[in-house]
Amino acid sequence: MTLAQAQHFVAPPHWTWYILFYFFVAGISGGSYLIATLFRLRGDRADEPAARLGYYVAFVALLPAPILLTLDLGKPLRFWHMMWNTTPGEPGLNFKYWSPMSVGVWALLLFGVFATVSFLESLVRDGKLGRPGGRGLDGVFGRVFITVGAILGLFIAGYTGVLLAVSNQPVWSDTWALGGLFLASGLSGSAAMLVLLQRARPAARASEGTLVRSERLYAVLELALIVIFVVTLIPDGTLGIVFGFPWLLLWLVAFAGLVPGIAGLLTSGLTVRGEPAAAHRQSGSGGTAVAAAERTSVMTSVAMPVLVLLGVLALRAAIIFSIQ
Amino acid sequence: MSESGYADAQPRMGFFTDTSVCIGCKACEVACKEWNLVPAAGDASDMDLLGLSYDNTGDLGANSWRHVAFVEQQVPASRVDNLGMPAIGAPEQEDEAGVRWLMSSDVCKHCTHAACLDVCPTGALFRTEFDTVVVQPDICNGCGYCVPACPYGVIEKREEDGRAFKCTLCYDRIGDGLEPACAQACPTDSIQYGELDELRERAELRKQALHDDGVTEARLYGDDPDDGVGGDGAFFLLLDEPEAYGLPPDPVVTTRDLPAMWRRAGAAALGVAAAVVASFAGARR
Ligand code: SF4
Numbered sequence: 001m002t003l004a005q006a007q008h009f010v011a012p013p014h015w016t017w018y019i020l021f022y023f024f025v026a027g028i029s030g031g032s033y034l035i036a037t038l039f040r041l042r043g044d045r046a047d048e049p050a051a052r053l054g055y056y057v058a059f060v061a062l063l064p065a066p067i068l069l070t071l072d073l074g075k076p077l078r079f080w081h082m083m084w085n086t087t088p089g090e091p092g093l094n095f096k097y098w099s100p101m102s103v104g105v106w107a108l109l110l111f112g113v114f115a116t117v118s119f120l121e122s123l124v125r126d127g128k129l130g131r132p133g134g135r136g137l138d139g140v141f142g143r144v145f146i147t148v149g150a151i152l153g154l155f156i157a158g159y160t161g162v163l164l165a166v167s168n169q170p171v172w173s174d175t176w177a178l179g180g181l182f183l184a185s186g187l188s189g190s191a192a193m194l195v196l197l198q199r200a201r202p203a204a205r206a207s208e209g210t211l212v213r214s215e216r217l218y219a220v221l222e223l224a225l226i227v228i229f230v231v232t233l234i235p236d237g238t239l240g241i242v243f244g245f246p247w248l249l250l251w252l253v254a255f256a257g258l259v260p261g262i263a264g265l266l267t268s269g270l271t272v273r274g275e276p277a278a279a280h281r282q283s284g285s286g287g288t289a290v291a292a293a294e295r296t297s298v299m300t301s302v303a304m305p306v307l308v309l310l311g312v313l314a315l316r317a318a319i320i321f322s323i324q
Numbered sequence: 325m326s327e328s329g330y331a332d333a334q335p336r337m338g339f340f341t342d343t344s345v346c347i348g349c350k351a352c353e354v355a356c357k358e359w360n361l362v363p364a365a366g367d368a369s370d371m372d373l374l375g376l377s378y379d380n381t382g383d384l385g386a387n388s389w390r391h392v393a394f395v396e397q398q399v400p401a402s403r404v405d406n407l408g409m410p411a412i413g414a415p416e417q418e419d420e421a422g423v424r425w426l427m428s429s430d431v432c433k434h435c436t437h438a439a440c441l442d443v444c445p446t447g448a449l450f451r452t453e454f455d456t457v458v459v460q461p462d463i464c465n466g467c468g469y470c471v472p473a474c475p476y477g478v479i480e481k482r483e484e485d486g487r488a489f490k491c492t493l494c495y496d497r498i499g500d501g502l503e504p505a506c507a508q509a510c511p512t513d514s515i516q517y518g519e520l521d522e523l524r525e526r527a528e529l530r531k532q533a534l535h536d537d538g539v540t541e542a543r544l545y546g547d548d549p550d551d552g553v554g555g556d557g558a559f560f561l562l563l564d565e566p567e568a569y570g571l572p573p574d575p576v577v578t579t580r581d582l583p584a585m586w587r588r589a590g591a592a593a594l595g596v597a598a599a600v601v602a603s604f605a606g607a608r609r
Pocket of ligand 1: 432433434435439440441457473474477478479
């Protein structure tokens with residue numbers, strides 16, 4: 001028996017790859033929905049392509065989530081036991097607000113509805129369904145709808161950290177930073193994903209400046225939360241578990257994922273080179289914006305986002321695998 | 325109405341395991357397996373011998389609902405019981421090192437505040453009218469959340485089955501007024517089954533008697549209703565620190581921290597929201 005086991009007297013959960021990728025797609029999906037919603041709420045026509053791109057990503061990233069979760073069950077065909085109480089004599093919905101997994105299941109279901117509707121709505125606006133240039137959910141209802149969806153997205157991106165914390169595992173239960181950490185890294189991954197996909201949707205490049213700028217702020221937030229994570233582990237002496245070899249390598253990747261954001265902030269603060277001036281954006285001339293954005297190099301729109309996304313994955317892998 | 329939520333609750337039933345009289349015969353392990361049809365632990369072809377001591381069960385798990393822990397300790401020869409066996413050679417010296425065995429039949433603690441039950445999303449884990457904690461195999465879908473939640477590392481998923489299993493305190497037997505199989509099989513009454521209140525009194529007396537006999541290291545474990553899990557329905561009399569037996573000294577039901585966890589994640593969410601808004605507002609300048 002190793003020292004760590006002797007200190008914790010607990011059994012590891014054997015959650016592995018399915019859960020890792022679920023945590024990843026949950027972060028990207030929830031984060032993309034939130035970013036898309038902010039683009040649309042800002043009400044600038046130049047941002048609309050990016051907003052739609054965000055809703056597409058939110059939906060597509062969410063698709064594997066229920067599959068991954070179901071496959072990870074010991075009895076996959078009983079996945080619906082999460083939602084319906086099958087105890088004889090007590091039929092009814094299963095909602096247990098005191099269990100993060102139960103809350104998560106319902107939030108995921110609900111968020112799935114919002115992500116699907118926003119996905120379809122974006123298709124309509126893009127003229128892919130029915131006649132071109134169709135109208136979406138406008139007005140107050142549309143705004144309220146996407147706001148609620150964004151709050152659910154925020155929840156989906158972050159609750160997984162709380163779920164891990166409410167266990168008796170070393171590291172996971174020794175810190176309270178995991179919820180926030182997953183949230184910040186999920187958002188940073190979402191911004192990176194959108195920057196990456198803008199290459200396939202040039203009209204959305206008008207919003208690249210905003211994404212790059214927000215990436216810098218998420219990176220700072222994530223770094224701060226990693227510091228809190230480390231500090232909270234010191235009293236319990238579990239730092240060596242999560243930062244030991246080979247997990248250190250994953251952490252190096254996670255830190256590398258922070259470099260584009262932090263370096264950008266240090267070198268140019270919140271101004272983004274090549275971003276079209278605000279005046280151009282206001283006039284809504286997408287053409288000028290695209291031309292301006294074209295100057296951003298492959299470096300910023302491919303290499304950096306990929307690095308950030310790898311970091312998001314590595315962070316989760318280090319936290320999930322190191323304790324088992 | 326009791327804390328278990330039953331209007332017509334029975335008195336709370338539990339186990340008192342007095343390890344000072346355990347002889348390590350493992351009758352409890354065998355009786356448990358037979359009655360509850362618990363499959364062999366590990367691969368049947370290799371008997372899963374640990375090769376370290378007589379403790380070949382290792383720990384509690386899906387296929388080991390009772391586990392007789394064998395702990396070997398180096399102690400001064402004076403503390404080793406002399407069985408009066410004939411021996412050859414020089415008489416033993418007082419300060420010579422000897423070995424003492426600690427044996428303890430471990431089991432699910434049937435916590436007052438059970439983390440496994442708290443986190444279970446399906447309702448498969450439930451609290452019975454005897455205030456014990458039981459998994460319903462027909463409900464469990466094998467999500468595995470109870471496994472990392474248990475502060476004692478008791479409950480576990482059965483590999484080939486996928487669902488979580490653990491001691492039921494023989495729910496099927498006690499409902500019919502029978503003793504659990506392990507308690508009935510125990511030849512020394514190391515495992516005692518009964519109403520928890522009465523067991524606690526009995527345990528206190530036993531501890532006193534041992535102290536009076538000079539066994540001052542005797543202590544109760546899991547008997548305190550004010551500990552991190554609200555006290556155990558299955559508690560123990562130990563002859564050393566809990567750690568020596570592989571028991572956590574300070575178990576906590578982690579759901580206790582849940583509101584604080586949500587609050588802090590919420591604070592982080594606000595931070596994220598602030599960062600988002602800041603970055604979006606930036607372009608407006
Ligand atoms: S010891 Fe573990 S499995 Fe047993 S009731 Fe407590 S939390 Fe549940």
